Amino acid sequence: MRSLRYQVEKWLRPSMPVRVTAFGRTRSGRRRYVCVEVKQAAGLRALFFFRHDDGCWQVFPPAGDTPPLRTAREAIQASAILG
Secondary structure, X not given: OOOHHHHHHHHHXXXXXXXXXXXXXXXXXXXXXXXXXXXXXXXXXXXXXXEOOOOOEEXXXXXXXXXXXXXXXXXXXXHHHHO
């Protein structure tokens, strides 16, 4: 199982302490999410992490919490028709 700590260290490689800036549950699936921020020499970096049904934390939301692609396609088609 991949813990939140493991994912933060993998993706952000913090040399300074990390800070949780947001947390809660997603609207659609009510799954947990956390936004973690770290200051680095290159500047401020932040990532959202999502907890999946198997207990692992990932940088992408679970399949049920992502908006369907057809919504984006419909918006593009509508703008092409109107524009």
